[in-house]
Amino acid sequence: MAPKKRPCxxxxxxxxxxxxxxxPQVDSRSFVVDRTHNQFLLDGFPFRYVSGSIHYYRxxxxxxxxxxxxxxxxxxxxxxxxxxxxxxxxxxxVFNFNGSRDLIxxxxxxxxxxxxxxxxxxxxxxAEWEMGGLPSWLLRKPKIHLRTSDxxxxxxxxxxxxxxxxxxxxxxxxxxxxxxxxxVENEYGSYRACDFKYMRHLAGLFRSLLGDKILLFTTDGPxxxxxxxxxxxxxxVDFGPADNMxxxxxxxxxxxxxxxxxxxxxxxxxxxxxxxxxxxxSISSVTKGLxxxxxxxxxxxxxxxxxxxxxxxxxxxxxxxxxLPITTSYDYDAPISEAGDPTPKxxxxxxxxxxxxxxxxxxxxxPGPKMMLGPLTLHLDGNLLAFLDFLCPKGPIxxxxxxxxxxxxxxxxxxxxxxxxxxxxxxxxxxWVPNNGVHDRAYVILDEVFQGVLxxxxxxxxxxTANAGAKLDILLENMGRLSFGSxxxxxxxxxxxxxxGQTILTDWMIYPLKIDKLVKWWFPxxxxxxxxxxxxSGPTFYSTTFPILGSSGDTFLYLPGWTKGQVxxxxxxxxxxWTKRGPQQTLYVPRLLLLPKGAINKITLLELENxxxxxxxxxxxxxxxxGTSHRPHFDSFSDPQSTYEPIQLxxx
Numbered sequence: 249m250a251p252k253k254r255p256c257x258x259x260x261x262x263x264x265x266x267x268x269x270x271x272p273q274v275d276s277r278s279f280v281v282d283r284t285h286n287q288f289l290l291d292g293f294p295f296r297y298v299s300g301s302i303h304y305y306r307x308x309x310x311x312x313x314x315x316x317x318x319x320x321x322x323x324x325x326x327x328x329x330x331x332x333x334x335x336x337x338x339x340x341x342v343f344n345f346n347g348s349r350d351l352i353x354x355x356x357x358x359x360x361x362x363x364x365x366x367x368x369x370x371x372x373x374x375a376e377w378e379m380g381g382l383p384s385w386l387l388r389k390p391k392i393h394l395r396t397s398d399x400x401x402x403x404x405x406x407x408x409x410x411x412x413x414x415x416x417x418x419x420x421x422x423x424x425x426x427x428x429x430x431x432v433e434n435e436y437g438s439y440r441a442c443d444f445k446y447m448r449h450l451a452g453l454f455r456s457l458l459g460d461k462i463l464l465f466t467t468d469g470p471x472x473x474x475x476x477x478x479x480x481x482x483x484x485v486d487f488g489p490a491d492n493m494x495x496x497x498x499x500x501x502x503x504x505x506x507x508x509x510x511x512x513x514x515x516x517x518x519x520x521x522x523x524x525x526x527x528x529x530s531i532s533s534v535t536k537g538l539x540x541x542x543x544x545x546x547x548x549x550x551x552x553x554x555x556x557x558x559x560x561x562x563x564x565x566x567x568x569x570x571x572l573p574i575t576t577s578y579d580y581d582a583p584i585s586e587a588g589d590p591t592p593k594x595x596x597x598x599x600x601x602x603x604x605x606x607x608x609x610x611x612x613x614x615p616g617p618k619m620m621l622g623p624l625t626l627h628l629d630g631n632l633l634a635f636l637d638f639l640c641p642k643g644p645i646x647x648x649x650x651x652x653x654x655x656x657x658x659x660x661x662x663x664x665x666x667x668x669x670x671x672x673x674x675x676x677x678x679x680w681v682p683n684n685g686v687h688d689r690a691y692v693i694l695d696e697v698f699q700g701v702l703x704x705x706x707x708x709x710x711x712x713t714a715n716a717g718a719k720l721d722i723l724l725e726n727m728g729r730l731s732f733g734s735x736x737x738x739x740x741x742x743x744x745x746x747x748x749g750q751t752i753l754t755d756w757m758i759y760p761l762k763i764d765k766l767v768k769w770w771f772p773x774x775x776x777x778x779x780x781x782x783x784x785s786g787p788t789f790y791s792t793t794f795p796i797l798g799s800s801g802d803t804f805l806y807l808p809g810w811t812k813g814q815v816x817x818x819x820x821x822x823x824x825x826w827t828k829r830g831p832q833q834t835l836y837v838p839r840l841l842l843l844p845k846g847a848i849n850k851i852t853l854l855e856l857e858n859x860x861x862x863x864x865x866x867x868x869x870x871x872x873x874x875g876t877s878h879r880p881h882f883d884s885f886s887d888p889q890s891t892y893e894p895i896q897l898x899x900x
Contacts, residue, residue, distance in 0.1 A: 279421050279428040279463055281482060283506040288547065290428070296508065296545060297428075298601055299326035299366055300553025303375065304354040305335050306578055307556045308838055309347060312354055314613075315554050315588055316361040321608050322583065322594055323601035326364040326428070328512070328549045329354075330373040332381040333408055335562075338659070340385055340404070343411055355419050359426045365419075366512075366549060368431040368467075369412060371395075371405045371450075372439075376519050376564045376574045378660070379729035379738065380434075387654040387737050394737065395439055397446040406453060413457040422461045429463040430454065431512070432481055437472020438732070447478045467512040470496045477503045486513030486551070489529060489537035497544070509546035514538065516550050516593065517581030521572040526831040526874035528581045531596045538597065542604045550597070554588070555580035557836050560764075560821040561660035564731025565738075570705040571688060573727040575832045576823030577873055586836050586871065587802045589615040617801035618869035619839070621794070626853060626863045629789035633696060633721060636664070636759060638766050644757035650742035652687075653726055656760050658741075664759040665722040665742055670751065672716045677749045680709035685744030688727035691787055691856055695719055698786030701857065712748065720753070722746070723787050725856065727824075767852050768819035787813075790863055791852040800842050803867040804834035807853075809860025816852040817841045833872035 280289050288295045300319050307315060319327060331351060337343055345351055358365055372395050373381035383404075386392055392400045419425030432450050454464055467484050468476030477483040483504040487496050497509050516534050518527035541548050555578040565573040579586035583594035590612055601607055632639070645656055650665055681690070681702060690702040692710055695718050700710045704727075714720075726740040746753050805815065805822065812826045815835060822835050843849050851865065 277422050277424065278461070281463065281507045286506060287508050287545065296547045297326040297364065297366070297549070298324055298542070298547070298605065299328050299364075299549040300324050300583070301328045301513070301549060301551040302554045303329055303552075303556055303578075304351070305332055305348065305377075305562070306558065307348075307554075308840055309350065309353070310840055311588060311838065312357045313360070315584060316357055316363060318584055318588070318590060318594075318612065319553055320361045320363055321610070321612055322553075322590075322598045323605065323607035324363065324553070325605070326366055326549075327358055327553075328366040328368065328551075330375050330377075330381065330434075331367070331369040331412065332373060332375065332377050333371055334377075334379060334381055334383040336412070337383055337408055340383075341407070345415070352415065352419075355416070355426065363426065364421070365425075365427045366429050366431070367416065367427050368434060369409075369416075370434060371408065372436075373434050374564075374732050376558075376578065376731050378562050378564050378731065380564060380731040384654060384659045384729060385657070387739060388657070390654075390737070390739075392737065393441070395433070395436070395446065396441045396443045397449060402446075402449060405450070409453055409457060413454070417458060420458065420462050427462070429465055429482075430458065431467055432464050432478075433466065433476075435468050435472055435476060435486075436466070437468040437474060437476025439475070442475035444475075444478065451478060451481055465510075465512075470499045473499065473503045482507065482510075484510035484512040486511060486515075488515035488518075489533040493537065493540060497546075509541075509544060511541060511546060511548050513551040514541070514548050516552060516583055516597075517555075517579075519580060520575040520577065520831060520873070521566070522575055522826050522832075523829045524572075524831065526581075531593045534593060535596045535600050539600045539603070542600070550583070552578070552580040552582040554584035555582045555586060557586060557823065559823050561726065561728070561824075563728040563824070565688075565728040566732050567730055571727075573688065574731070576825070576835055577832050577871070579871070579873060587616065587618075587804075587838075616839075617799065619796070619799075619801040619803040620867060620869045621796070621803065622866035623864040624792055624794055624851070624866070626790040626792045626851070626865060628863075629791050629852075631696065631785065632723065632787040632789065632854065633664075633693065635766060635789070639761040639763060640664075640759040641762075644759045647756050647758060648754050649745050650756050651758055652743060653724075653740040653760075655741075656758060658760040660726055661763055662726070662761045663724050663741055664761060665724065666757040666759070667720050667753055667755055669714050669716060669718045669720060669748070669753075673713050673748065676711040676713055678709045679712045679746065679748050681742060681744055681746045683744050685742060685746075686724070687738070687740045687743055689725045689856075690742070691723040691725070693721040693723070693786045696721075696785065698857075723856070763814070763854065764816075764819075764821055767816045767821075787854060787856045788859065789852065789854055790859070791850060793848045793850045795848055796842060796845050798845070800839050800844060801869075802839045803837045803842075803869065804871045805837050805851075806834045806866045806868050806872065808864070808866070809862065810853070810855055810865075811857040811859075813853055813855040813857075815854075818843065818850055827875070830875035831873060833875035834868060836871065837867065 282289045389400050419427050421428045465482040466476050485500045517529045558576050563574045686702045686704050688704045692699040724741050729738040807825050807827050811828045815822045820841050
């Protein structure tokens with residue numbers, strides 16, 4: 249009998265050896281720049297991202313997964329988002345990462361949707377967000393120089409990032425997470441300071457807290473590349489569909505001679521200002537520009553892919569020769585609407601992406617259900633002044649001259665200034681605030697009779713007559729701090745003492761108002777004070793309760809005939825309305841804010857100026873964002889002949 253042959257172990261050992269040899273490479277996760285081939289490498293393989301911007305802080309938390317899922321279904325392989333410092337550190341050393349501020353939960357939701365992350369933590373973000381994401385408590389040091397190497401500013405920045413960056417460190421791609429790159433600052437070249445010491449400080453801080461493996465980058469408009477780029481940080485650019493792509497990318501190559509071309513903000517739409525027309529971008533222009541960039545092999549992030557809403561007081565403002573506050577809606581004419589529905593632009597973009605990379609299969613979810621209700625009649629609760637003891641329970645702050653919001657630690661909303669006239673004015677006498685000292689709107693009330701409005705950047709005065717000792721109240725509204733570009737310290741309130749005739753008014757009582765806390769009380773406000781007059785004057789509360797009789801859904805609050813104010817649903821601050829100025833005529837109401845069938849819901853309005861003859865509101869099943877505006881439209885990207893220069897005037 250022949251002896252059995254032993255099996256040859258060499259092939260098995262060789263296979264085992266090769267497997268062990270390759271394991272470190274298989275397990276190694278990396279996202280790097282391949283300068284030789286002008287591309288990114290993801291785990292060693294050529295990669296380019298097609299990304300979309302989304303802001304978790306403009307979307308209720310329970311809707312995050314829905315929005316991210318739809319972005320992935322469009323073919324995106326990444327998302328890009330900012331981290332607003334002021335949203336997470338409301339007071340120095342007090343941090344909030346709970347609920348809709350749970351940044352880690354949002355990163356996890358993105359991972360579940362199979363989306364990589366391009367993170368933009370600031371410290372300045374613009375984003376049309378209050379003060380560009382910087383906390384207003386920085387202005388409690390009035391001489392602080394924002395976004396510079398001013399020691400006061402750097403101390404606050406260092407403290408913030410030593411909390412934030414360690415939180416995101418485990419989510420860096422090479423650590424097993426989904427963050428592939430991180431932006432340092434934001435469009436710094438559009439800021440007047442051009443402080444390279446500041447940028448180098450930030451770069452060093454990011455490296456010390458995040459290590460050397462993560463890709464750090466900058467983003468600027470073409471004219472901002474000189475001051476915004478920094479050696480050691482990868483340079484990217486931003487521009488819109490109407491701009492000259494060839495010219496802009498050629499300019500980028502002067503600062504980043506090799507590596508992949510990146511447009512970090514390709515504008516799918518544009519923001520809206522109160523008093524101007526609703527901005528749109530045509531589908532054809534957006535898709536044509538996107539396809540041309542993808543043909544070049546560029547990586548692209550579309551800003552915005554889903555805009556969301558500036559709930560509460562979180563909208564920012566721009567200064568383009570005059571103060572331009574941004575609307576409550578941040579719909580942005582984006583591919584996914586404010587209510588989370590895919591638009592025709594969404595499907596057109598999906599079709600373009602499918603030409604270059606695989607798009608997930610399967611049907612897209614239909615638009616969510618929408619609800620109509622009303623009209624509902626609102627009932628008078630009373631003038632704002634009647635609730636002063638409840639709005640400011642600690643009583644007023646006394647000061648010879650008026651103080652700013654920042655000086656009394658009032659970040660948002662409203663503040664009341666009160667004084668008594670020192671003498672009788674029997675003849676009509678001009679009343680005004682010099683040196684553009686109203687930031688941002690002043691509602692003037694004399695002996696509880698509404699006199700009119702003084703407004704920032706408007707040469708306007710009121711004419712008053714009154715007896716000595718008459719009570720003068722001025723309600724100041726903060727309409728949102730400047731968010732783009734110069735971003736100089738935008739103090740709020742009365743920055744100068746008002747003048748009556750030739751007399752500077754002094755001896756002020758200042759009431760920081762906590763309106764949101766009062767509105768959250770469920771019982772009717774009119775139970776708190778004596779009965780009010782039938783004809784209200786000036787800032788006035790209205791409210792009503794209502795049930796939902798059928799099935800609920802997302803809806804849009806329509807306020808026909810109302811002038812300007814703030815609105816709450818079940819105690820939640822929905823945002824500002826400004827029906828008379830437009831263009832936005834409806835406010836988005838997510839279904840989750842409404843109590844289900846059988847329960848009682850409550851709506852509260854603070855109307856600041858004039859109430860319609862029929863104090864009614866309605867809930868519609870479609871938004872109205874393009875109501876007639878009496879002011880000329882300003883949109884630096886609307887001119888098809890525009891090139892890259894207007895980006896210096898408007899950015900994110």
